[in-house]
Each structure stands twice: as structure tokens, then as C-alpha cells.
Amino acid sequence: MSDIKVEGFKASEILSRLGTAFEGFTDAERKAQIKKANGIFELRITNGNKQEAVWTIDMKEKGTVYKGPAQSKPGVVLSMSDDTFAQLANGKLDGQKAFMTGKLKTKGNAMLATKLTPILETAKGKAKL
Template sequence: MADIKEPGFKTSDTLAALAQVFQSYNDQEKMSQIKKTNGIFELRVSNGGKEAVWTIDMKKEGTIYKGEAKPKPDVTILLSDDTFSQLAEGKIDGQKAFLTGKLKTKGNMMLATKLDGLLKTARTKAKL
């Protein structure tokens, strides 16, 4: 998962753990998660003036990779590294982050609400 890591971003550790969870799924588990989520998330995470981009493909592949979404994302989520860490740890939910301006979306906002579920899965399976 070294290709997911981005120096100076806590987000990359969480996404690497989530990617490992996805890889550990058998085909049935992966298809179930894809069917439940059915979307491509592009995460644009800022940290001290730098930005890193990751894509969570839960529409076709059930994978996570560093870089812009290909094909086009269903939703783009813009947030800080700290906000993503709080989401991943369950200290804040996506709705609260959105309402307080810590998280912004472009595209299918309702799909963005499913990110909490994916992160909860990662917390449970990867013991984050």
C-alpha cells in the first residue's frame, strides 16, 4: 500500500488500512460493499497548504488509489487532514463536519453520507 501513502498526511495511513480491508474481502463481501455504496469518491485533503488526492472506487473495483478519479467521481469531498482523521476515528460525523464547514462536497451530496459507513467498516475490521 506504499503507493497510497503521502508524507505528512495522516489520511494516507487510514486509507492504506481501508485499502487492506478491501483487499481482504472475498468476492462476495466486496460485491456486497460495492452494491451498498455504489459510488466513486474523490477525496481532496489539504494539510498546511499542500493538497493530496485519493479515490475510493466503490462502484466497480472496490479499491483505493492515490490520484484523481478515473472515470469521473460521483462526489468530490474537500476537507482537511485533521477533519478526515476525526471522521475516521468516529469523533465527528460527516453531517456535522459539513454543517460546520469543515467538509465541502461537489457532486452527489447524498453519496457523501456513505463515506461514514465505509470508515466505520475500516475502524471495525482494521482496528483503527
């Protein structure tokens, strides 16, 4: 999963672990996750140096994480800082609170964004984020 990593981003390590967790899913677990989320999440994350990196979590077709913009039309595009993503992934920040305070911006189906937290939590249990 090293092809997911981008130097200078905390999100890079988290998403790499998430990808590893997805790879460890059985077919049944993967199908269950896809059925629950049924969406493609494009993450646009900006680090402290104002550099942006893009990752996609595909929980509609493949159940994978990859670097770069969504290959299919994303259900939601989420824009946030690297720190905000790290806090969301570690359960230190609630997604709705981040959205309401402007730390998280969405484009597309905002309700789909609410399904990201359970995905992170499920993989967190498997990958020990």
C-alpha cells in the same frame, strides 16, 4: 498499499489501512460493499502546510482505494482538512456536522457523501484503524 501513502498526511495512513481492509474482503464482501455504496469518492485533503493530496475510494466498480484523482467520473468530490478526515475516520466527528460547519465541502452528489461513513466503519472493523 505503500503506494497510497503521502508524507505529511494522517489521511495517508488511514487510507492505506482502508485499502488493506478492502484487499482482505472476500468477493462476496466486496460485492456487498459496492452494492451498498455504489459510488466513487474523490477525497481532496489539505494538511497543515496547505499541501493537497488526492485519493479515490472506488466503491462502484472495483472496491479499491488509490492515490490520485478518480479514473472514472466521481459521484462526489469531498474537500477537507487532514484533521477533519482523521476525525471522521475515527468516528470522532459526524459527517453531517462537518458539512454543516463548513469543515467538509462537497461537489457532486452530496447524498452519496453520506455513504462514506459506513464504508469507513466497515473497513475500520477489519483494519483496526
